[in-house]
Amino acid sequence: MDEYSRFVDWDKMDVSAQSQDTKEITSTDFHELKQLARQGCWAKNHCLRAKVYHKLISSIPCRTVTPDANVYRDIVVKIVGKRSSGSLPLPEFVDNSLIPTYCLNAEGVGAVRKIILCVANQFPDISFCPALPSVIALLLHYSKDEAECFEQVCRILACNDPSKRLIDQTFLAFESSCMTFGDLVNKYCQAAHKLMVALSEDVLEVYSDWQRWLFGELPLAYVARVFDVFLVEGYKVLYRVALALLKFFHKVRAGQPMESESIQQDIRAFVRDIAKSVSPERLLEKAFAIRLFSRKEIQLLQMANEKALQQKGITVKQKRQNVHLAVHAENFKSEIVSVKEMRDIWSWIPERFALCQPLLLFTTLEHGCSLSRFYSHSEGHEPTLLLIKTTAKEVCGAYLSTDWSERRRGGNKLSFFGTGECFVFRLQPEVERYEWVIIKHPELASAGSETENHAQPASSSLSSSNIPSDPSDRLSPFLAARHFNLPSKTASMFMAGSSECIIVGGGDGQALYLDADLNHGRTSHCNTFNNQPLCSESFQVSILEVWGFRD
Numbered sequence: 001m002d003e004y005s006r007f008v009d010w011d012k013m014d015v016s017a018q019s020q021d022t023k024e025i026t027s028t029d030f031h032e033l034k035q036l037a038r039q040g041c042w043a044k045n046h047c048l049r050a051k052v053y054h055k056l057i058s059s060i061p062c063r064t065v066t067p068d069a070n071v072y073r074d075i076v077v078k079i080v081g082k083r084s085s086g087s088l089p090l091p092e093f094v095d096n097s098l099i100p101t102y103c104l105n106a107e108g109v110g111a112v113r114k115i116i117l118c119v120a121n122q123f124p125d126i127s128f129c130p131a132l133p134s135v136i137a138l139l140l141h142y143s144k145d146e147a148e149c150f151e152q153v154c155r156i157l158a159c160n161d162p163s164k165r166l167i168d169q170t171f172l173a174f175e176s177s178c179m180t181f182g183d184l185v186n187k188y189c190q191a192a193h194k195l196m197v198a199l200s201e202d203v204l205e206v207y208s209d210w211q212r213w214l215f216g217e218l219p220l221a222y223v224a225r226v227f228d229v230f231l232v233e234g235y236k237v238l239y240r241v242a243l244a245l246l247k248f249f250h251k252v253r254a255g256q257p258m259e260s261e262s263i264q265q266d267i268r269a270f271v272r273d274i275a276k277s278v279s280p281e282r283l284l285e286k287a288f289a290i291r292l293f294s295r296k297e298i299q300l301l302q303m304a305n306e307k308a309l310q311q312k313g314i315t316v317k318q319k320r321q322n323v324h325l326a327v328h329a330e331n332f333k334s335e336i337v338s339v340k341e342m343r344d345i346w347s348w349i350p351e352r353f354a355l356c357q358p359l360l361l362f363t364t365l366e367h368g369c370s371l372s373r374f375y376s377h378s379e380g381h382e383p384t385l386l387l388i389k390t391t392a393k394e395v396c397g398a399y400l401s402t403d404w405s406e407r408r409r410g411g412n413k414l415s416f417f418g419t420g421e422c423f424v425f426r427l428q429p430e431v432e433r434y435e436w437v438i439i440k441h442p443e444l445a446s447a448g449s450e451t452e453n454h455a456q457p458a459s460s461s462l463s464s465s466n467i468p469s470d471p472s473d474r475l476s477p478f479l480a481a482r483h484f485n486l487p488s489k490t491a492s493m494f495m496a497g498s499s500e501c502i503i504v505g506g507g508d509g510q511a512l513y514l515d516a517d518l519n520h521g522r523t524s525h526c527n528t529f530n531n532q533p534l535c536s537e538s539f540q541v542s543i544l545e546v547w548g549f550r551d
Helices: 030-039 046-058 069-080 106-122 132-140 146-157 171-188 190-199 203-207 210-217 220-233 236-253 263-272 280-289 295-311 339-346 371-378 404-410 442-450
Strands: 357-363 384-390 395-400 415-417 423-428 432-434 495-497 501-505 511-515 520-524 538-550
Touching: 030 220, 046 146, 046 220, 069 106, 069 146, 106 132, 106 146, 132 146, 132 210, 132 220, 171 190, 171 203, 171 210, 171 236, 171 295, 190 203, 190 236, 190 263, 203 263, 210 220, 210 236, 210 263, 220 236, 220 280, 236 263, 236 280, 236 295, 339 395, 339 423, 357 371, 371 404, 371 501, 371 538, 404 415, 404 495
Parallel strands: none
Antiparallel strands: 357 538, 384 395, 384 538, 395 423, 415 495, 423 432, 495 501, 501 511, 511 520, 520 538
16 A cells, blocks of 8 residues: 555545556646546545645745644644544534544544644634535545645635635535525526526525535545546536536436435435445546536625625524515515416526515506506616516516616617526426527617627527637626626616516527517517527417515
8 A cells, every 4th residue: 555545544545546557737827637537537546635735735825924734743642632532523614514524434434533623723814614524534545644634724715816726615605605606507508507596495405415424425436537537627616516516416316206305315325325326537528518607606606695685684504585575475476477476486597586575666567558657666686587478377587687768778779688597487388498599589689789789680480509609708608797797788687678668588499578568479480499488479468477585
């Protein structure tokens, strides 16, 4: 065995991990390291992986004063004393996390607790870090002694590169990451998200487990492969792998009865036993096949979620108001949708707004069929929810991310605005949520040129082909420009309004048009994905409601 075997129980390890086929990794080029990590070039040799980890972690930019191995040797006796390592209490910030053994021997399992306590002593600003036990247990595999492991963990925690996010250390960062993951699931794993909504009263409670899937439930061979890439590419890798896990869970378990009392427990069990279904290589292959947002875009989404939590005063751990509580049955009354249907809609909206409750702003039953009154009651609210019931008893609607007052930028002409968080949906006769696309309409060509080239009209259908060629130069379509004081050109075209009509662009070729009297509407759609239309191509409005979001 090698010099990094002190804490490893080799009887429990996969024989392939003991391969002696070594090939030193000398490259320092990011793109080359990225490819080597994804290919698992140091995954088959324990000693090589330890040396690569040491090299990668040593290159992390850190605070000027970062505790090292000598600090550990100085403080460990004072902190641990004569107590047995198994009886050492864990700090509150690990949130009762499981300490995975990861094929560690008895000395290694005890060392995890000792290192956690010493980290807590040196990092008093850490308030919430449930991933820490798993990270320490993993790094002990590739450390010569406890002090070396302590130093590597400290370097990860003390990273001061604002562009290189590694491990969440506050509840605000952790919770906003859970919300961000929920937003990404809603975007990239819609089938799995539907399953979560159907089987769970609180989808965010399910998604709050996402880091536990990676740092707690995932077997050693898998989490080590994830960590290989994580040390090179950063936090985004974790989102990718968690999304892939959810996709595989849905593929393997969809249509089968639950094996436990909750979907949370079922997912945890699936991840623990993932070797029965998926290899580490297949898991990573799936993760990197997801065309995820750029790192910058995900950071902006995380910022928006953090801001929403701060505005709510949610900066320390507490029970999040779940979807069923967000729409109170006793306080909610709509002539179009039931409480259950509104809760279904609530599960689709961005997590930062799911913290709010619905507030009725406008209804044709009370305010009449006037577009000007529609605007006057809706303006000043962002986002809003549009609900329509037709005379044929069809029910459809739209989630609108941007204040309707933005329409004034185009003067008297129809102007485009909004972000990619907008979407249209249908509730009756069948439930369907349509992904966003950019509005294109030949009749509005002049309006497009009047609004900072927001639109490039080309056809009477809706298309996503108008997205700028370099996605790194624009905001994520999930985010409103106002959150970041960015120029209006970063906004997209998903809503349009004038004194004569409104248009809402949905996805998969779906668009909704309403005339000025709010009595007549029509839809435009294509059948690229064989989706059912939003509603009748031409329809009469029976009732229309606009809902806002109340703190």
